[in-house]
Amino acid sequence: MAICVEPTHKGNERLCKVVDRMNSDIEIRTLWRASNITAIDRLGYNDHGPTHIRIVTKTALKMLDLLIEAGMQPSVVKDYKLTEQDAEVIVVLAAALHDIGHAVHRDKHEEYSISMAPQIIRRLLEGIYDEEKAAIMMAEILHAIIAHREDVLPLTLEAGVVRVADALDMEKGRARIPFQAGKVNIHSVSALAIDKVRVKKGTERPILVEIEMSNSAGIFQIDELLRDKVEKSGIRDKITIVVHVPKEEKRIIERLEL
Known part of the structure; x- marks a missing residue:
């Protein structure tokens, strides 16, 4: 199941490139599938694979849009002088990769996610960002991933959005x-x-x-x-x-x- 870029975000070329790469990435699709093997087949929990990722990504982006519309600055803009479009990339990648640790185990899956995600993030951002900006994006994405854990406080707007969007997948x-x-x-x-x-x-x-x-x-x-x-x-x-x-x-x- 592919992640779709909403029409309102079509102007974000970096986001579109990242999403296109992600949708065709065999490792990511396999990890989403493996996450569901752990969550559904082995533990009897609900979906933590492609459907969950699609819902969380869409919700997180919508929340980010509403906050920006209300005059709030994403943390990557405020602290690093990057752009709102870069904040969208952070939110999408954090939402897409926050649960891949389930492929290893449900317990401590957030920690597994941030250990597995860097090589994927580098691959997705290659050629889109220079070395310095890619390092900033990496740190912000990993922070947003680990901050969906119950005992970790989000320190960025982007991380807060991903945390809430994850919890709102509750229909x-x-x-x-x-x-x-x-x-x-x-x-x-x-x-x-x-x-x-x-x-x-x-x-x-x-x-x-x-x-x-x-x-x-x-x-x-x-x-x-x-x-x-x-x-x-x-x-x-x-x-x-x-x-x-x-x-x-x-x-x-x-x-x-x-």
Whole structure:
């Protein structure tokens, strides 16, 4: 499954070149597949491969766009005098490579990701950036990758965006695999209660996240999983999260036997 560059980003030639290279890179595609072998086939978790990557990449870019539109400077612009287009490249590559460590193991996968990513990043950036800028891009991408780990605080706008986008991949289809495999617990049931996640331009804050639920069990996803990611993202004050729960809730399970 290829990552697509949205029409609004077609003018970013560096991003388009990087994405074209990434979509044709056999190693990357294989690592995405291997990540799903670990997550789905061996552990019974949800998707951490191409579908997850496509969703996180699209969401992260949209959030970055909204923050820039609101007047915020990406960290690579503020600190290194690079461009907003370079920030887009950082966000896309960090989103695309943040979970490749699952190919090794779920435990400490973030650390495996940052050890496996450098050779891939160098290959994707070769000829697009000079040596100095490539080194800066490498550092910023690796920071955004490791900062999606629960106990690592993002120090850049780009890393914060990737961290939140990763957590927002929570619609019900994400839990269908473990649920159908027999994992009936608060994690799978609450995930099945999330019908839709939308990222929009906000009014009081730059980013509005609307979450539609079919059942109140979805509150677990918000309170236990999403809240911490957002609170420790560095961009908490730029995001409004609104949760909609219907008056008549949908029953997710009929019977549970222990």
